[in-house]
Amino acid sequence: MLKQVVMLSLFAMLVGCGDGTPFQYIPVEGQLTYEDGSTIPAGGMRLQFVTLDVKPKKGAFPRPATTGVGSQGRFENVTSYKYGDGLVPGKHKVAIFYATDKKGNLLVPKECTHVSTTPLIVDTASLPLEIKVPKP
Numbered sequence: 778m779l780k781q782v783v784m785l786s787l788f789a790m791l792v793g794c795g796d797g798t799p800f801q802y803i804p805v806e807g808q809l810t811y812e813d814g815s816t817i818p819a820g821g822m823r824l825q826f827v828t829l830d831v832k833p834k835k836g837a838f839p840r841p842a843t844t845g846v847g848s849q850g851r852f853e854n855v856t857s858y859k860y861g862d863g864l865v866p867g868k869h870k871v872a873i874f875y876a877t878d879k880k881g882n883l884l885v886p887k888e889c890t891h892v893s894t895t896p897l898i899v900d901t902a903s904l905p906l907e908i909k910v911p912k913p
Contacts (some may be wrong), residue, residue, distance in 0.1 A: 807906030
């Protein structure tokens with residue numbers, strides 16, 4: 778019985794050693810600005826990327842990816858599954874979170890703040906990513 782428990786434990790550890798996802802990822806970085814190239818004056822913004830048109834593999838879907846945005850609009854270390862792994866190749870919708878000034882006024886169009894309404898789409902075929910947002 779002890780031998781079976783040990784063997785089962787070893788098997789469970791080996792299975793858990795994989796990366797846990799059937800998808801390939803591309804590391805990405807880029808810039809988030811207004812359409813005129815000026816920076817969005819908000820601290821602590823975050824981006825969320827949701828893949829489009831990717832079929833499930835082994836019953837799994839790619840996770841949404843996130844990253845923080847620096848004060849000059851630069852972003853890197855986009856994370857889907859493991860820190861900095863990037864995005865699944867292809868097109869992604871992009872939502873912008875925490876894009877407000879000190880008074881709580883929204884600094885990007887409202888539709889850009891949710892993945893179901895955002896018109897922002899990026900493609901990993903065009904790296905580094907350039908995300909241009911209209912001023913509200």
